[in-house]
Amino acid sequence: MSESMQLRRSMLFVPGHNAAMLATAHIYKPDTIMFDLEDSVALREKDTTRLMVFHALQNPLYKDIETTVRVNPLYTPYGHKDIEAVVRAGVDVVRLPMVSTVEQVLEGDRLITEIEQSCGRVVGSTKLMAAIESAAGIANVFEIAKCCPRLMGIALAAEDYVTDLKTTRSASGEELFLARSRIVVAARAAGIACYDAVHSDVNDEEGFITQARLAKQMGFDGKSLVNPRQIDLLHGVYAPTEDEVDHAITIVEAATEAANRGIGVVSLNGKMVDGPIITRAERTIALARACGMKVEL
Ligand SMILES: CC(C)(COP(=O)(O)OP(=O)(O)OC[C@H]1O[C@@H](n2cnc3c(N)ncnc32)[C@H](O)[C@@H]1OP(=O)(O)O)[C@@H](O)C(=O)NCCC(=O)NCCSC(=O)C[C@@](O)(CC(=O)O)C(=O)O
Numbered sequence: 363m364s365e366s367m368q369l370r371r372s373m374l375f376v377p378g379h380n381a382a383m384l385a386t387a388h389i390y391k392p393d394t395i396m397f398d399l400e401d402s403v404a405l406r407e408k409d410t411t412r413l414m415v416f417h418a419l420q421n422p423l424y425k426d427i428e429t430t431v432r433v434n435p436l437y438t439p440y441g442h443k444d445i446e447a448v449v450r451a452g453v454d455v456v457r458l459p460m461v462s463t464v465e466q467v468l469e470g471d472r473l474i475t476e477i478e479q480s481c482g483r484v485v486g487s488t489k490l491m492a493a494i495e496s497a498a499g500i501a502n503v504f505e506i507a508k509c510c511p512r513l514m515g516i517a518l519a520a521e522d523y524v525t526d527l528k529t530t531r532s533a534s535g536e537e538l539f540l541a542r543s544r545i546v547v548a549a550r551a552a553g554i555a556c557y558d559a560v561h562s563d564v565n566d567e568e569g570f571i572t573q574a575r576l577a578k579q580m581g582f583d584g585k586s587l588v589n590p591r592q593i594d595l596l597h598g599v600y601a602p603t604e605d606e607v608d609h610a611i612t613i614v615e616a617a618t619e620a621a622n623r624g625i626g627v628v629s630l631n632g633k634m635v636d637g638p639i640i641t642r643a644e645r646t647i648a649l650a651r652a653c654g655m656k657v658e659l
């Protein structure tokens with residue numbers, strides 16, 4: 363595993379029409395800033411907002427942080443113009459909302475390719491993310507996840523998804539269990555990233571942490587967020603504990619010593635240590651380092 367693993371824990375939605383938030387969002391240091399052109403923007407503000415986000419993307423304040431823009435769906439009058447503007451401005455990732463079919467992703471991919479070619483950007487340098495927000499999207503998620511090399515990740519959009527299911531969001535999140543499971547497995551099978559859903563009640567810290575722990579345990583790389591107060595809480599959940607890091611070091615040291623002696627499986631305090639356990643220990647160490655923890659090995 364690379365020691366410079368890219369963290370994708372937190373992706374903060376920033377309403378694109380809010381000039382104050384556009385100017386200050388970088389100070390909260392999420393792993394990714396996601397300017398929004400879709401649901402947080404009123405119809406009459408769509409064109410002005412696109413221009414504001416076009417300028418924000420080129421601001422040096424955002425040069426050291428991954429930028430994503432959630433565009434409007436391509437079946438609306440705004441989607442094509444949004445993609446044109448943000449690709450020209452050099453966005454890192456285009457997030458396509460309301461994706462339920464492979465064809466929608468391929469249409470976004472074709473459009474981005476045309477724009478990259480026309481403005482001299484390297485084809486494929488703008489990444490794409492698909493937000494899955496419907497039962498149809500969850501049904502098709504395995505095909506969607508592997509449909510094009512530009513797709514770097516898939517995200518669960520729970521508010522629209524539960525609306526489509528004709529249910530509501532609960533504290534336990536049981537209505538999301540199938541969607542979360544399918545998204546994680548589809549992403550891992552395709553070798554791409556996966557993001558869990560927003561927690562819309564920004565004052566519910568306890569509920570947020572419970573859901574973030576669940577998402578981490580299920581295998582998600584991170585979550586979409588709506589408020590800066592959720593960033594540190596999430597990073598706290600994703601940071602390995604000192605005990606976990608110490609245990610991972612012990613495993614890697616034992617495995618290295620065993621390998622030097624030509625042995626593939628060793629016992630550590632009565633527990634078997636072999637390939638997958640070593641891989642997980644190495645991932646814990648890489649994650650700890652990426653989170654800024656000092657790990658001597
Ligand atoms: C929720 C709330 C109103 C709470 O306001 P509050 O006023 O209580 O917040 P406070 O904490 O008091 O703010 C303290 C300071 O932080 C600043 N500040 C707050 N939020 C900030 C932020 N996001 N970015 C930068 N700055 C921020 C604020 O300006 C203040 O700055 P200052 O005055 O200088 O102290 C506010 O956060 C907010 O608007 N959030 C974004 C909402 C949004 O984008 N919704 C659309 C995306 S979801 C969706 O569409 C569903 C989905 O599609 C999702 C999917 O696809 O995954 C699906 O289907 O599920």
Ligand SMILES: [Mg+2]
Nearest residue numbers: 495519521522
């Ligand atoms: Mg939505």
